[in-house]
Amino acid sequence: MKRIKIADVLSGSLVGDPIVVKGWVRAFRANRFIQLNDGSTIKNIQAVVDFENFDEHTLKRVTIGSAIAITGKLVESQGSGQALEIQVERIDIIGEAHPDDIQKTVMQPKRHSLEFLREQAHLRFRTNTFGAVFRIRHAVSYAIHKFFNDRGFYYLHTPIITGSDAEGAGEMFRVSTLDPKNPPLTDDGNVDYSQDFFGKQVNLTVSGQLEAELGALALGQVYTFGPTFRAENSNTSRHLAEFWMIEPEVAFNDLTDNMDLTEDFLRYIADYVLTNCEDDLAFLNEREQKEQQSKPKNERSELSLIERLEFVRDNAFKRITYTEAIDYLLRSRPYKKNQFKFDVQWGIDLQSEHERYLVEREFQSPVIITDYPASIKAFYMRQNDDGKTVAAMDVLFPGIGEIVGGSQREERLDVLKAKCADFDIPEEELWWYLDTRRFGTVPHAGFGLGFERMVMFATGMTNIRDVIPFPRTPQNAEF
RNA sequence: GCUUCUUUAGCUCAGUUGGUUAGAGCAUCUGACUGUUAAUCAGAGGGUCCCUGGUUCGAGCCCAGGAAGGAGCGCCA
Numbered sequence: 001m002k003r004i005k006i007a008d009v010l011s012g013s014l015v016g017d018p019i020v021v022k023g024w025v026r027a028f029r030a031n032r033f034i035q036l037n038d039g040s041t042i043k044n045i046q047a048v049v050d051f052e053n054f055d056e057h058t059l060k061r062v063t064i065g066s067a068i069a070i071t072g073k074l075v076e077s078q079g080s081g082q083a084l085e086i087q088v089e090r091i092d093i094i095g096e097a098h099p100d101d102i103q104k105t106v107m108q109p110k111r112h113s114l115e116f117l118r119e120q121a122h123l124r125f126r127t128n129t130f131g132a133v134f135r136i137r138h139a140v141s142y143a144i145h146k147f148f149n150d151r152g153f154y155y156l157h158t159p160i161i162t163g164s165d166a167e168g169a170g171e172m173f174r175v176s177t178l179d180p181k182n183p184p185l186t187d188d189g190n191v192d193y194s195q196d197f198f199g200k201q202v203n204l205t206v207s208g209q210l211e212a213e214l215g216a217l218a219l220g221q222v223y224t225f226g227p228t229f230r231a232e233n234s235n236t237s238r239h240l241a242e243f244w245m246i247e248p249e250v251a252f253n254d255l256t257d258n259m260d261l262t263e264d265f266l267r268y269i270a271d272y273v274l275t276n277c278e279d280d281l282a283f284l285n286e287r288e289q290k291e292q293q294s295k296p297k298n299e300r301s302e303l304s305l306i307e308r309l310e311f312v313r314d315n316a317f318k319r320i321t322y323t324e325a326i327d328y329l330l331r332s333r334p335y336k337k338n339q340f341k342f343d344v345q346w347g348i349d350l351q352s353e354h355e356r357y358l359v360e361r362e363f364q365s366p367v368i369i370t371d372y373p374a375s376i377k378a379f380y381m382r383q384n385d386d387g388k389t390v391a392a393m394d395v396l397f398p399g400i401g402e403i404v405g406g407s408q409r410e411e412r413l414d415v416l417k418a419k420c421a422d423f424d425i426p427e428e429e430l431w432w433y434l435d436t437r438r439f440g441t442v443p444h445a446g447f448g449l450g451f452e453r454m455v456m457f458a459t460g461m462t463n464i465r466d467v468i469p470f471p472r473t474p475q476n477a478e479f
Numbered sequence: 480g481c482u483u484c485u486u487u488a489g490c491u492c493a494g495u496u497g498g499u500u501a502g503a504g505c506a507u508c509u510g511a512c513u514g515u516u517a518a519u520c521a522g523a524g525g526g527u528c529c530c531u532g533g534u535u536c537g538a539g540c541c542c543a544g545g546a547a548g549g550a551g552c553g554c555c556a
Contacts, residue, residue, distance in 0.1 A: 029515045048514080081516045103507050104489050110505055110517080112490065115548065170555065207556095232554055233480060245556065341552085352552075402556065450556030463549090475547090 001071065007040035010084065014074045021045060021086065022069045022094065024126065027109060028062050034088070036070060039125075042132050042279050046085040047072065058091055065097035065107040065126070114466055121470055121479050129287060132280035133467055136273060137455045141225075143272035144246055144451075147265055148223045153248060156215040156222040158208030163200050164429060171231040172203035173241075204229035209247050209448060210380070210433050213409060216249035216444055217436045223248040225451070233474050237463040238401065240452060242472035249446035255382075255391040255408045258445035259368055262395055262404055263317055265449075266366075270313040273458045274306070281306055288460045301399065302364075305460035308398070312457075317366040322350075322389065325369050328362055329354055349376045352401060359396045367396045379423040381407040382443075383415055393447070400457055406447025413437040 001020045004012075009021060023038030023045075031051045035044040047070045051059060062068060071090040077083060097107075106112050106120045106127060117124040124130040145155065161175055177197040178184065184192040193201040208224040215222040228245040250261065273281065285305045292301070303311060320328070329335055329344045334357060342351045350369070359367050371389040374381070381390035395404035410416045416437055420427055427434060455467040465471035470479045 027516085027518095029518055030513050031515095032513065033515050033518090035516085046516085051513090077514095079514055079516070099507060100489095102489095106490090108489065108506055110490065116490065119548090228556080230555075234554060235480085236552080236554095237550080239555070243556070405556065448556065453556060 003069070005040040006036065006038045006043065006045045009045055009074065010041065010043055015076060015084065017074055018072070018089075019074050019086065020069060020071050021047075023067070025062055025064055025066050025068060025097075027064065031059065034062060034068075034070070036068070037131075039131060042128055042135070042283050046077065046079070046082050047088050048085050049088045049091070054088075054091075058093065061093045061096055062091065063097050063099050063102065064109055065102040065105075066093065067095035067097075068093055114463065118465055118471075125469075128283060130466075132283050133455070133459050133461060134469065135280050136277050136284075136459050137467060139273055139277050140269055140455055140458050141451070143269050143276075144225060146272075147268045148248065151221070153221045153223050154215070154219050156208075156212055156219070156224055158205065158211040158224045158226065160205050160227060161198075161202050162205045163198065163202045164210065170206050172206055173229050173231045175202050175204060206230055207245070207247065207448065209249070209446065210430075212247050212249040212446065213380075213444065214432070214436060216251050216446070217440075217442065220252075221248070221250045235474060237465070238453065238456075240464055240468060240471055240473060243464075243468070244451035246449040246451055247446060249444065251442050251444045253408070253445040254443055255370060255393060255445060258406055258408060258447060259317075259319065259370070259393055262368070262393070262406065262447055266395070266404070266454075267313050269454060269458070270309045274309050274313065277458075281309075284460050308460075309458065312366060312397075315365055317368050317395065318363045319368045319370065321371045322369055322373065323371065325350065325354075325358060328358060332357060332362065347373050347375070355396050355401055359398050364398075366398070369394050369396065377407070379419045379425060380409050380416070382410045383419070391445075395447075397453075397457055399462070400453050403453045403457065404447050404449050406445065408443065408445040411437060411441045411443050413441065 001018065003020045003022045004014070006021055006023060009019060021036060021038065023036040025034060026037050026044050027033075027035040029035075032049055034047040034049065036047055037044045049059065069092040070086055070088055071092075072086040072088040074084060075087050077085040079085070102108060106117050106123050112127070117127065117130065125134060148155065176193075178191065178193075178195070184195045186192045193199075196202075205226075205228060207228060208226060212222055212224050224245070224247045226244065227242060229242055230239075231241065232239070248261065248265075250257070253261070288305050301308075323346065326344060326346050326348075329340075334340055334353075335344055340351075340353055340357075342348070342353065344354065358369075359365070370391070370393045371384060372392045372394075373388060374383060374390045377390050377392045381392045383390055391408035393404075393406050394402050395406075397403045410419060413434065416434065417427060420430065420434075452464050452467050456462070456464060459467060461467050465473065
């Protein structure tokens with residue numbers, strides 16, 4: 001008989017049928033009730049053993065964490081905790097798990113701290129929490145592809161190894177096949193990268209944006225969705241050295257079009273998760289509520305996980321300019337009471353405390369801040385007519401901070417070349433990028449979304465290391 | 480990179496002014512019970528008190544250095 005996934009057993013109408021399910025034992029209570037999970041859903045199926053008439057040796061091997069196949073009849077449950085259960089006719093042990101060993105792992109049947117679970121990232125998939133997180137991570141990933149595909153975007157694969165270091169997005173990891181102990185040297189004593197694999201110095205990508213622009217200026221609308229690397233020594237709950245980024249780029253879009261696209265996109269993902277991940281969301285929602293109860297009242301978030309997703313789905317984001325944001329901050333209570341650690345004045349880069357004030361206190365909703373001072377933004381952002389600001393936008397989410405950063409790109413060749421000079425970027429390095437401004441240049445815009453930050457928002461997890469299977473952070477590349 | 484907190488049983492933690500044999504809950508094992516839902520009841524086993532050095536008659540506790548982890552900040556997505 002072919003195995004049926006537990007998700008299909010629970011959603012189907014197979015009562016009375018003989019079935020086979022396979023999975024891992026989560027609990028075996030009273031020598032009678034086996035809770036089996038196969039990853040297809042957060043729910044377990046209960047299998048009821050008539051142990052008085054069953055081979056004792058086999059039952060002894062049904063331990064927590066072991067993999068078994070159950071053959072039996074699906075019936076309506078006599079107990080109150082579940083609608084359906086399996087009357088066991090036969091148990092086959094597929095893979096044993098010894099309790100003494102299991103006890104040392106995260107499969108030990110009790111609540112664990114997220115830190116302990118992180119130390120056993122290879123086994124944490126077996127827990128309810130991480131099962132839910134990674135099913136939702138998949139759903140978000142699929143929703144992103146579906147959103148763009150349904151709107152006629154093309155998925156563009158930009159390179160992971162790149163020779164361009166002009167993005168200015170951060171420190172990069174060098175890629176080389178040279179002997180680190182004895183590299184070839186040039187006459188002046190530097191490493192001679194002309195003898196390296198690519199004949200030049202190359203790095204892991206920090207952004208696919210510049211290449212995505214090249215695609216957009218022919219295909220019209222494209223997006224990238226791939227791994228991204230930053231060698232920054234960032235030790236926070238919001239940064240990874242290896243993360244996934246989504247970067248759409250659209251020809252003929254201006255900043256307002258860009259904001260509209262961003263809002264549609266974020267709302268779509270929120271809606272997709274709400275309608276397709278009900279069980280996992282309900283579990284994470286309850287988990288968060290329990291955790292909130294142990295916190296002091298002033299630290300609790302006002303909305304639950306599900307309410308936050310509904311809020312994003314149902315409400316327009318607040319849109320303000322950088323200049324307005326500064327005005328709000330200057331009129332704010334914490335500013336007047338001298339509670340900000342960093343000073344507020346036009347021209348500063350907004351600090352976390354400022355962004356948090358605007359999102360969590362002033363507006364209590366996602367906020368899009370636009371038109372930042374040119375001096376604190378990247379060279380490719382389009383200069384506004386005032387000469388001081390650029391057509392940039394940052395989307396700020398409560399609890400997460402900057403989730404999206406984007407801009408209208410500078411399409412005017414002369415302005416862009418002047419910007420390169422201002423930022424000390426040699427034109428020779430970006431000849432291919434500048435070429436697009438020579439041949440039928442058009443206004444265009446795009447944004448970058450940190451995938452893991454979106455998954456944090458969708459799951460309510462507060463540490464980014466808990467939404468990627470195997471996190472890469474400074475001093476940690478285990479598994 | 481900076482600030483700060485933490486490190487004691489498999490896990491989460493308590494451990495008094497420096498004093499004899501380091502505790503609890505959960506988990507595990509054994510037994511009892513058997514329609515359980517974090518099952519229940521009884522019993523048992525389980526310790527490099529993060530590491531190195533120092534002070535002291537005596538250190539889980541005090542001092543110095545180091546390591547690992549968390550939170551916050553900076554950089555950013």
